[in-house]
Amino acid sequence: xxxxxxxxxxxxxxxxxxxxxxxxxxxxxxxxxxxxxxxxxxxxxxxxxxxxxxxxxxxxxxxxxxxxxxxxxxxxxxxxxxxxxxxxxxxxxxxxxxxxxxxxxxxxxxxxxxxxxxxxxxxxxxxxxxxxxxxxxxxxxxxxxxxxxxxxxxxxxxxxxxxxxxxxxxxxxxxxxxxxxxxxxxxxxxxxxxxxxxxxxxxxxxxxxxxxxxxxxxxxxxxx
Amino acid sequence: xxxxxxxxxxxxxxxxxxxxxxxxxxxxxxxxxxxxxxxxxxxxxxxxxxxxxxxxxxxxxxxxxxxxxxxxxxxxxxxxxxxxxxxxxxxxxxxxxxxxxxxxxxxxxxxxxxxxxxxxxxxxxxxxxxxxxxxxxxxxxxxxxxxxxxxxxxxxxxxxxxxxxxxxxxxxxxxxxxxxxxxxxxxxxxxxxxxxxxxxxxxxxxxxxxxxxxxxxxxxxxxx
DNA sequence: ACAGTTTCTGACCGATCGGTCAGTTATCGT
DNA sequence: ACGATAACTGACCGATCGGTCAGAAACTGT
Numbered sequence: 001x002x003x004x005x006x007x008x009x010x011x012x013x014x015x016x017x018x019x020x021x022x023x024x025x026x027x028x029x030x031x032x033x034x035x036x037x038x039x040x041x042x043x044x045x046x047x048x049x050x051x052x053x054x055x056x057x058x059x060x061x062x063x064x065x066x067x068x069x070x071x072x073x074x075x076x077x078x079x080x081x082x083x084x085x086x087x088x089x090x091x092x093x094x095x096x097x098x099x100x101x102x103x104x105x106x107x108x109x110x111x112x113x114x115x116x117x118x119x120x121x122x123x124x125x126x127x128x129x130x131x132x133x134x135x136x137x138x139x140x141x142x143x144x145x146x147x148x149x150x151x152x153x154x155x156x157x158x159x160x161x162x163x164x165x166x167x168x169x170x171x172x173x174x175x176x177x178x179x180x181x182x183x184x185x186x187x188x189x190x191x192x193x194x195x196x197x198x199x200x201x202x203x204x205x206x207x208x209x210x211x212x213x214x215x216x217x218x219x220x221x222x223x224x
Numbered sequence: 225x226x227x228x229x230x231x232x233x234x235x236x237x238x239x240x241x242x243x244x245x246x247x248x249x250x251x252x253x254x255x256x257x258x259x260x261x262x263x264x265x266x267x268x269x270x271x272x273x274x275x276x277x278x279x280x281x282x283x284x285x286x287x288x289x290x291x292x293x294x295x296x297x298x299x300x301x302x303x304x305x306x307x308x309x310x311x312x313x314x315x316x317x318x319x320x321x322x323x324x325x326x327x328x329x330x331x332x333x334x335x336x337x338x339x340x341x342x343x344x345x346x347x348x349x350x351x352x353x354x355x356x357x358x359x360x361x362x363x364x365x366x367x368x369x370x371x372x373x374x375x376x377x378x379x380x381x382x383x384x385x386x387x388x389x390x391x392x393x394x395x396x397x398x399x400x401x402x403x404x405x406x407x408x409x410x411x412x413x414x415x416x417x418x419x420x421x422x423x424x425x426x427x428x429x430x431x432x433x434x435x436x437x438x439x440x441x442x443x444x445x446x447x448x
Numbered sequence: 449a450c451a452g453t454t455t456c457t458g459a460c461c462g463a464t465c466g467g468t469c470a471g472t473t474a475t476c477g478t
Numbered sequence: 479a480c481g482a483t484a485a486c487t488g489a490c491c492g493a494t495c496g497g498t499c500a501g502a503a504a505c506t507g508t
Contacts, residue, residue: 019329021245024465036466038486046466100372101325104379105243120380133385134393137373141397144376145369148324149361152368155328156344161357169358173365177401248495260496262456270496 002032004042004052012053016094017155020050020102020109051111057088057095058115064088065122073129082178085143086170089150090163097151100144142177146170226256228266228276236277240318241379244274244330275335281312281319282339288312289346297353303399309367310394313374314387321375324368366401370394 002010010031014023025046029039043049064084071077089096099106099115106112126139149170153160160166226234234255238247249270253263267273288308295301313320323330323339330336350363373394377384384390 017328019243019245019326021243022329025467026465034485035487037468037488040467041485041487044467100376102243104241105246116380119376120382123380123382127382132393133389134396137390137393138397140373140376141365141369141401143369144372145365145367148368148372149364152324152343152364156340156347165357166361169356169361172358173362173401177365177397249497250495259457261458261498264497265455265457268497 002034007032007034007039007042007049008052011049012094012098015050015053015102016097016151020046020098020106025049047109047111050109054095054098054115055111057092058099058111058118060092061088061118065118065125069125078178079175082174083171086146086167086174089147089170090167093147093150093154096147100147138177142174146174226258231256231258231263231266231273232276235273236318236322239274239277239326240321240375244270244322244326244333249273271333271335274333278319278322278339279335281316282323282335282342284316285312285342289342289349293349302402306398306402307395310370310391310398313370313394314391317371317374317378320371324371362401366398370398 007028011023011028014028014031018027025039026036028049029036032039039049043052064081067084068077068081099112099119103112103116103119107116122143123140127136130136130139150166231252235247235252238252238255242251249263250260252273253260256263263273267276288305291308292301292305323336323343327336327340327343331340346367347364351360354360354363374390
């Protein structure tokens with residue numbers, strides 16, 4: 001009564017919450033109502049199970065990255081990236097949580113190595129386009145913080161808000177966090193607001209300021 | 225040639241990067257130039273080693289939390305908390321990284337249970353004072369993102385900026401991220417901007433937003 | 449030099465891990 | 479009904495884990 005895809009999903013959830021090393025094949029089998037041998041019948045090894053669990057997310061993320069890298073850096077392309085990234089996070093919370101939290105300890109596993117290479121590729125891309133420490137940290141906090149947020153609320157019990165509400169808030173916050181950077185790159189000084197408006201597209205919470213940080217970032221200008 | 229404190233430091237670094245489960249006592253002994261038995265002579269068990277490694281950070285964090293909880297919620301107290309929290313993160317990167325990333329998988333370990341209780345306590349405190357999903361996510365992203373930032377740059381090789389620069393940027397970003405929330409709590413509706421000024425407290429990179437650090441920098445720094 | 453204590457070590461133990469294999473049960477096309 | 483194939487299982491294997499223990503080695507004070 002348990003398909004290979006069920007096993008994949010069960011394994012992913014366990015790997016993400018209890019860790020890859022902390023999850024035994026026996027445990028996965030138990031959750032699936034099977035024996036350990038049966039799990040190994042569907043997947044040749046524990047590593048193969050891990051690969052099946054997270055490689056789709058890796059490929060999707062790679063596609064988003066190449067799409068971003070091949071396009072010029074404008075307000076629109078950045079906004080597109082943010083929305084893509086947030087949707088990616090929402091769709092692959094567990095996978096992202098995995099190779100963010102366990103990427104180092106599992107670096108000898110091939111599929112994790114691919115994931116780590118993606119993270120490095122993302123980081124170096126932004127490091128090359130950003131000059132100051134603060135700008136770079138904005139990206140780290142926005143991306144890492146967003147990824148952390150999505151699983152921590154589930155890790156501890158704490159009520160989980162509806163998905164669309166989470167999505168809207170995430171896009172708003174990440175956009176706002178990256179606003180000074182984007183504003184500088186866009187060339188037009190007043191653009192922090194327009195970016196926020198893009199992020200707010202179709203949302204409802206809508207209260208938060210997000211409007212008045214334009215005063216702050218326009219005097220920034222580009223000193224590099 | 226390896227004291228108990230050396231072992232503690234070595235274990236902490238290994239636990240944080242390779243995971244508690246992924247780190248064997250033999251590995252720690254190897255790094256310390258000792259035998260496995262010698263490590264177990266200094267610490268009764270692997271759990272005792274973990275406790276010695278992270279419990280100081282837990283107590284420090286608990287003190288910060290109680291200090292915040294007992295004071296009224298104002299612009300100043302929040303600013304104090306942010307500075308305290310950032311300094312705490314800088315001083316205890318590895319410990320925070322541990323019970324943020326491995327808190328769930330090690331929840332049956334007593335010392336980790338204490339750490340998790342602290343995180344829940346922090347989360348519930350802000351959940352009770354904040355009403356909207358977005359406000360709560362701001363805290364999660366700010367705190368989780370900041371914690372992630374400090375270790376990810378070390379996890380991958382990527383150049384690490386000087387500590388004071390990191391500290392300044394962190395305080396600025398976290399404060400700015402929490403600006404709308406604090407502004408609303410302060411009572412003056414239009415205050416998003418005033419908070420941004422608080423965020424610039426004590427900065428040196430000197431670029432980023434805002435001009436006036438007058439309100440901010442007096443309440444920072446001298447509490448350690 | 450010697451006794452006492454601290455520090456350290458190799459050998460060993462039970463448990464659990466990932467993985468293999470021979471064999472059993474269920475499913476399905478004909 | 480029946481053979482073929484897919485799905486499943488328990489028994490077993492080598493390796494590694496955390497931890498115990500008796501004893502060697504090193505460092506003390508006298």
